[in-house]
Amino acid sequence: MPMVAMRRQTGRFSSSPSHRFPAMRAMAFVWGVILVGGITYFSIIGLTHH
Amino acid sequence: MRAKEFVKENSLSLFFLVIFLLALIGQAIAGHNLYNEEALAHKEETISFWRYLTSSDFGNAVMENWQSEYLQFALFAFATVWLLQKGSPESKELDQAGTESDEEQKVGRHAEEDSPFWARVGGVRTAIYSNSLMIAMALIFLGSWFAQSVTGWTDFNQEQHDHGEPRLSWWSYVGSSQFWEATLQNWQSEFLAVGSFAVLVVYLRQRGSPESKPVGAPIHDATGQEG
Numbered sequence: 542m543p544m545v546a547m548r549r550q551t552g553r554f555s556s557s558p559s560h561r562f563p564a565m566r567a568m569a570f571v572w573g574v575i576l577v578g579g580i581t582y583f584s585i586i587g588l589t590h591h
Numbered sequence: 592m593r594a595k596e597f598v599k600e601n602s603l604s605l606f607f608l609v610i611f612l613l614a615l616i617g618q619a620i621a622g623h624n625l626y627n628e629e630a631l632a633h634k635e636e637t638i639s640f641w642r643y644l645t646s647s648d649f650g651n652a653v654m655e656n657w658q659s660e661y662l663q664f665a666l667f668a669f670a671t672v673w674l675l676q677k678g679s680p681e682s683k684e685l686d687q688a689g690t691e692s693d694e695e696q697k698v699g700r701h702a703e704e705d706s707p708f709w710a711r712v713g714g715v716r717t718a719i720y721s722n723s724l725m726i727a728m729a730l731i732f733l734g735s736w737f738a739q740s741v742t743g744w745t746d747f748n749q750e751q752h753d754h755g756e757p758r759l760s761w762w763s764y765v766g767s768s769q770f771w772e773a774t775l776q777n778w779q780s781e782f783l784a785v786g787s788f789a790v791l792v793v794y795l796r797q798r799g800s801p802e803s804k805p806v807g808a809p810i811h812d813a814t815g816q817e818g
Binding site: 564565568571572575576577579580582583584586587588590591 | 597600601604605608611646647650651657731734735737738740742743744745748
């Protein structure tokens with residue numbers, strides 16, 4: 542169910558399983574940023590002879 | 592969603608996120624102290640904590656451990672498609688070696704209503720999605736191994752410069768004993784841990800853990816069963 546429809550129906554965000562996905566995606570995003578950011582950061586440091 | 596629910600549903604990744612960050616901060620503090628102790632012993636200039644965080648010395652120490660962890664996970668995910676360990680919950684059942692049928696894997700026309708789109712769609716996208724975990728782990732491994740190589744190379748050349756010796760090209764450095772000693776010392780420990788874990792879980796148990804068989808499961812049966 543779309544977010545807007547869910548809000549209309551319940552007056553607030555439901556805690557149904559389908560609405561937990563954004564939170565789970567946020568966790569995946571945090572780990573992704575750490576990994577991609579860390580590798581990119583240290584690659585640049587090595588390549589720029591720091 | 593309430594914060595309490597969020598923490599409960601993500602407690603495993605949140606726990607490891609917190610201890611990862613604490614360990615990384617601890618490594619940076621200890622590494623900075625060690626760097627400056629060695630600098631003083633050699634009558635060289637000490638560096639600030641910030642400078643240490645942007646140094647190849649720190650980057651090399653972090654990256655050489657990252658690459659080996661992701662190699663371990665990538666190899667384990669790949670090897671367990673075909674290789675088996677009787678009695679181990681980490682292994683598939685003995686008659687299930689291989690990539691399994693589309694029906695078992697719920698892909699293409701066997702996909703269910705709530706299957707991910709890329710599992711349903713077929714073709715190249717399903718082929719990519721079918722191997723996406725392995726692809727991601729392999730890319731992280733290769734990326735961090737590359738970062739290890741360039742930070743190690745810069746670090747190595749700095750030492751060569753300090754001792755009045757010639758610098759090496761990146762290609763020469765990745766063929767050097769220093770690079771391979773740093774790489775293989777991490778690989779051997781990962782392979783030891785995974786190999787021994789696959790066998791130890793045949794005989795030993797951790798009640799309630801999905802990494803273990805149920806406590807009362809027979810020793811040589813229950814292959815692929817989680818507790």
